[in-house]
Amino acid sequence: MAEPLKNMYNAAFFEKLCPILRRTIPQFDCRDFTYRVFNNSWPDLELKERVRHITLALHHFLPKDFNTAAILLVELSRQLRKNDVREQGFETIFIPDYIHVYGEAHPEASLAAIEEITKLVSAEFAIRPFLLRYPDITLRKMTDWSKHTDANVRRLASEGCRPRLPWAMGIPALKKDPSAILPILENLKADPSEYVRRSVANNLNDIAKDHPQLVLKIVKRWQGTSPDTDWIIKHGCRTLLKKGDVHALNLHGFNPNSRSEVLAFTLPKTKVKIGDSLDFTFDFVNHEKKATSFRLEYAIDYLTSTGKTSRKIFKITETDFVPGKPVNIRRKQSFKNFTTRKHFKGKHHLTILANGKKLAAKEFMVF
Template sequence: MDIKDLLTEETVGAFAEAVHAAHGTFDRAGFMIRVFDSEWPDRALKQRIRHITLALHDLLWEDYREALNILRRVRPENFEGIIQWVFTDYVEVFGLDDWEASMPALEEFTQQFSAEFAIRPFIVRYPEQTLAQMLAWASHESAEVRRLASEGCRPRLPWGIRLQALVADPSPILPILERLKNDESESVRRSVANNLNDISKDNPDLVLDLLREWQPDATADVRWITGHALRTLVKQGHPGALALLGYPSDPAIAVHNLSVEPQGIQIGDEITLSFE
């Protein structure tokens, strides 16, 4: 099943019921008609989420802050799954002009469904204050919020807008990763590694320098982060990455009398490699 097909009429209907329970004038029937229009089958996952978000906004008839208050009253235990993305998407679409209200909302909603995509336009528009907020989140009691602190500022997050300023200069990210490198949550540590892997694609020396600094008193978790963070550089055969992982740049290996048989093949054929 395509993940977009998890957004069934039953799932969206349960969401509509939960919104109605929080805001009695919400038009459930009108919402369902707007969502399941003639173009619904052709929409991809993110397009479906955005479409639901826009339909929700059209029928709430409230200003942004009051809409947030309504969404906070929606009980997520009455529905589950990918549709919870709508909460953070609502902030991304309608909250960009209200940083002060949007940050607490993302902090709350990311504990239901990650705000890693929704936070990125705020980093673009308000880079210093948003990254300062994310550094504070790196000490949050919730692992989901701490993960957002790292995942949300990945320069090359898949599906997310590219943070071009952080591609060019990722140094503002490093204090966040420093704070999270020994986090008790595996998902947070994995995000740290993935963030460093993103950075390494454009700034390999910066990543290598940072990881070298971490090694003298590295825990097992930091050693795992190191290996996972360097996976792209290792695939490229980067000497610095290989050396940091304990592989010499000039291994004492020689290949002699290499032969390939047969000399010509077609798709689907097999070959034999021989060497000494």
């Protein structure tokens, strides 16, 4: 079993961190700091709670004047980068978290600090309170960041304003009307950094969940700009493609009306024990007269704790199939419980999809 991520905050981590804190923050006391971190509550804290706990412990040693504290945090982030602390790792997330907790009343100093700190560790969560309280000035700053020379700052411009950023504070106004985000994405649609391009794609995918027609218009305008931009719009349409959106499928070369068939669809076992795997196989045949692009997927309708079902779609392949020649497909789906998915006993459904169209389905039981 993998060690819990929260255990990265161990004695060795603080032995490396404390000398840099001492060089950066006047009158910093390493011993007192570690006592405050490893107090009686520490063993019971989960990852996010430990991050906040470190933030609060650090506050004891930083100046109470936030503008002065922000300058020291920027210098701390620079010193950590100079000392080969892993950039864009999670370990130092407590630095932007400090801005989140204590900087909200100081937008100018906070945004200036975030611009530097995000070069060490992403400030995508720390920026959210400022988008809520100061949307205009924050979005103007993020638009400027989208033209920054540093890829980490450009990536924050996109990632920080995602309407549905996972594990982050919600921004209802951007979910309702994402138009303020679009100039940022325009500036980044052909960014040289894959790290940035992936964020742009994820932002588009977020927008598509609430405003599919807007994203489809962007796709039409961007399509063919460059291979990198084509990748962005394809990845940004992944939710629409999984939903079988006819317009998204057609824009990406998958005609929902292309004729095809599933043959010899077989489940060796129709009962699957929680913790085991479901095996299945089928033959796929293209019935068009020429080689045709198909997006093959399978969907599982999982039983939930309430007795309803929740569909999850898994991509098999996207490729051209020659006409009339059966292609055998074999897959295995795990039913092991994870923190992100718990399985429940009862009837489930497995469906094979081609270009968004249902071709075959079978029932199976989970026990």
